[in-house]
Amino acid sequence: MAKVKISDVAREAGVSLGTVSNALNHPEKLRPETLKLINETINRLGYLPNQSARQLAGGTTKSFGLVLPRLDHGFSLQIASGAHNEARKHGYDLLIANADNDDILEDHYLRYFMGTQMSGVMVQPMASPDWHPAMTKMPVPIVYLDIHCSEPGYYVAADNEAQGRIIAELAIARGAHHITVVGRAAFMQLTLRVLGIHKALALHPDIKIEVIDAGEWNTAVDGYSIGAQIAERSSDERPDFVIGLSDVLASGVISALIDKGISVPEQVRVAGCDGNPLAWSGSVPLTTVAPPGYEIGRKGVQLLMEQIENKPIAKAKRVRIGSAVRTVTAGTATEDINRQELVRPFLLKRASTQASTQTDATAINLGAYL
Amino acid sequence: MAKVKISDVAREAGVSLGTVSNALNHPEKLRPETLKLINETINRLGYLPNQSARQLAGGTTKSFGLVLPRLDHGFSLQIASGAHNEARKHGYDLLIANADNDDILEDHYLRYFMGTQMSGVMVQPMASPDWHPAMTKMPVPIVYLDIHCSEPGYYVAADNEAQGRIIAELAIARGAHHITVVGRAAFMQLTLRVLGIHKALALHPDIKIEVIDAGEWNTAVDGYSIGAQIAERSSDERPDFVIGLSDVLASGVISALIDKGISVPEQVRVAGCDGNPLAWSGSVPLTTVAPPGYEIGRKGVQLLMEQIENKPIAKAKRVRIGSAVRTVTAGTATEDINRQELVRPFLLKRASTQASTQTDATAINLGAYL
DNA sequence: CTGAAAGCGCTAACAT
DNA sequence: ATGTTAGCGCTTTCAG
Secondary structure, three states: OOOOOHHHHHHHHOOOHHHHHHHHHOHHHOOHHHHHHHHHHHHHHOOOOOHHHHHHHHOOOOEEEEEEOOOOOHHHHHHHHHHHHHHHHOOOEEEEEEOOOOHHHHHHHHHHHHHOOOOEEEEOOOOOHHHOHHHHHOOOOEEEEOOOOOOOEEEEEEOHHHHHHHHHHHHHHOOOOEEEEEOOOOOHHHHHHHHHHHHHHHOOOOOEEEEEOOOOOOOHHHHHHHHHHHHOOOOOOOOOEEEEOOHHHHHHHHHHHHHOOOOOOOOOEEEOOOOOOOOEEOOEEOEEEEOOHHHHHHHHHHHHHHHHHOOOOOOOOOEOOOOOOOOOOOOOOOOOOEEEEEEOOEEEOOHHHOOOOOOOOOOOOOHHHO | OOOOOHHHHHHHHOOOHHHHHHHHHOHHHOOHHHHHHHHHHHHHHOOOOOHHHHHHHHOOOOEEEEEEOOOOOHHHHHHHHHHHHHHHHOOOEEEEEEOOOOHHHHHHHHHHHHHOOOOEEEEOOOOOHHHOHHHHHOOOOEEEEOOOOOOOEEEEEEOHHHHHHHHHHHHHHOOOOEEEEEOOOOOHHHHHHHHHHHHHHHOOOOOEEEEEOOOOOOOHHHHHHHHHHHHOOOOOOOOOEEEEOOHHHHHHHHHHHHHOOOOOOOOOEEEOOOOOOOOEEOOEEOEEEEOOHHHHHHHHHHHHHHHHHOOOOOOOOOEOOOOOOOOOOOOOOOOOOEEEEEEOOEEEOOHHHOOOOOOOOOOOOOHHHO
16 A cells, blocks of 8 residues: 555665666666566566656656547547547657536646646637637647637647538539528638638529528527428428538438428438538438548647647648748747648538438548447 | 746745745635735746646645546547546546557556556456456556456446346337347357346247357447348248347348348347447437446546545445455555446437337437537 | 745766 | 766745
C-alpha cells in the first residue's frame, strides 16, 4: 500500500538513485546488465514513476489534451480518433475530457490541461474562441477545432461552404428543378452552407430555389412540421429536392413526407448536410455530407506539433488573414499568427436521394457507430 | 510566454506567497477583500497553477481516469457518459484515454493514470484482468468495467445471462416454435448469454432449440453465410426465430435472408443480443438487448468512491464470492475483497421481431449516436 | 495575515 | 558507467 518510490528501487537493486532515473529516461546510457537488474526490481516492487514529480523536475509531458463538447456525437469521436492516431505517431499520449455541453466545464478542463503542463491542447469549443481570449496567450500550444475566426490562433475546421456546395451539386446531378432548403441558419456554419448552396446554383438559373427559414432549433420536430407543409402543396408547387441544413431536420422532413403519402426518394428526394453518417429516418437512409472529423483531429495534432517544433510539418495550403501574420523564424516564439486549415467534407450517398447502390460502404470506419 | 508562478502573483498582489496558496486551497480562511485582490491579480497575470507541483506537494488530485478499449463503440461512450456525470457529482474530474484496441496501450495508460496520482482508475479491459494482476495491488483504487471474475477486485458488468434470458423470453412471447442461436461462444460473456437462453427455454420443452456454432469471428459475413444456409432449408426445418449472439451477426443473417427472398420479420424473426442500439441491416431495424453502459459507468465511479471513503455508498446488492471477503472496517485498508455489481440489460424492440410500434423511442439518450 | 522553511518524487547536471 | 546534489512549483506548518 505504501507507495514505492525511486529510492526504494535504487536501494533494493543496490544501485544509486540517479542510475534508476537513467534506466527510466536514458536506458541507452546503462550497461544492459544493470538495466536488466533495475527493470526486474521495478517489476518486483511494482514501482510506478510519479508522473507529477517527473514532469515537475523534467519539463514536458509528451502528451496532449483534447476537450470535447460531448461524447455522444460521432463527429467528436472521429476527431478524437484522428487526433489519437496522429498523436501516437509522434509518440504522444492523448487525454480526452468531456465538457458535457457546459461552458464552465470546458474552461475548467482547458485550464486543467494547461496546468498539467501538457505539450499541447485542443478544443472543439461550443462558443466562439473569442469567448475566452485568455487562453490564446497561454504558454501552452492550443488549437481550435471545428471553428475558425480571424483572431490570432490555430484553427482547423470543416469547409462548410463546400458542404453546401457539394450537396447542391448532387441535387443538380439528380436533375432537380425545384430545390427547397430547410432550416434556420442560426450559426455561421449554417450560413456558410447556405452560401455554398447558392453559389452552386448560381450557375443554374433554371433551377428554382426556395429557403424555408423556420423553426427555432432545427430539431426533428421542426423538420416534421415543415415536411408536412411541403407535403400539402400541389404537386407543381412541391419541390423535388429538399436539403435539410441539419440531418435531424432532414430526417423529420422524410418522416412527414412519408406519413403524408409522399414517397422518398421517388417523388421528393431529401438530403441532410451535417454529416451524421448513420442518420436514418423510418427506413430511408439519409444522404448527407460528412465533415471529415478524423482528418480534423489529425490536422489538429499536426498544428500542435508545428507549434512545438516551431516550424511547419505538412505542406498543406495556408490561409492567411489580414496583416496579422508573421513569417515564422526558426527557434523564435511566434505571436499573432493566424493559421487556418480547411478540410473538405465528403458526400455520403444513400437511399433518400436514390443512391446508385444502396450499400455505399464508403470505406471510412463509420460502421462501428452501430 | 514565461510562465507566471505563484510567487509572481504574490509579489504583484503585494501579499505573501502562502496567502496566495490559501486563496487557492482554503479561500474561506481569507478576508473577502484580500481574496478579491488576489483573484484579480491571478486573472490579470493569467496565472495557471501548476497541477503537477500541486499534486506533488499536496497529495491527491480529485480526478479519475478511464481507459476505454475504443471510442467508436456506443457502449463505451455510454460508460464514459455515466462515469462522467457521477464523477462530477462528487466533485471529481474525469479524464479519458483511448487504448485503441491495443493491449500495450491499455497497460500504458493504466500506468500513466496511476502514476499521475489519480484518485481512482477505471478500465474496460479487452482481456481478462488476470492478464495484468500487477494492477490489482496498486496503491490506487481501480474498478474493472464490463467484466467480472473471482479474483479480488472491484467489478461492474452487464448481466450477460440476463441478456440471453431476456431475448429468449421475447422469442417465447412472440410465439416461436423453433429457435436458432447463431454464433461462436468464444468469450465467457457469450457463453453466459447462451446459458441464459437455455435457462429461459428450459421451461418450454415444446420449443425446439438449435445452436449453430459457426464462423470464427462472429462477423457480419459469418452471419450472412449462416443466414444463407438457413434460407435454403425447407420451410418446416427453418427456424421462425433466430438469435444472433452479436448484433453484427444478426445483421448478416437478416441480409442473407432477405437476399434469398425470405421476409423478416414475417417469415423469420431475428434478434441480436449485444446491444448496438442502432444496429440495422438493409432496412430492417434490429431488435437487441442493450447493456446499460451509462449505469455501468455510474456504478464504476460509485465503487471508486467507496474505496476512497472506505465505506459503501449505494445500498445495492453485493455479491460476495468465496471466503475472500472481509468486512470493511472504517479507516482500514481492505485487501482481498471481491466486489461485483451486475447491471441488468434492457430490451430494445424493433422491426426485426415485429415490434408493436416501429418507433420505440425508449427514452434513453441513444439518439445522439446518429 | 505574513515570512520562512521543509519537503513531495523526480530529472539533469555535475562529479567521480 | 555510476553516484551526488540542486532545484522544479507548490502546500503546509509554525512562529510571529
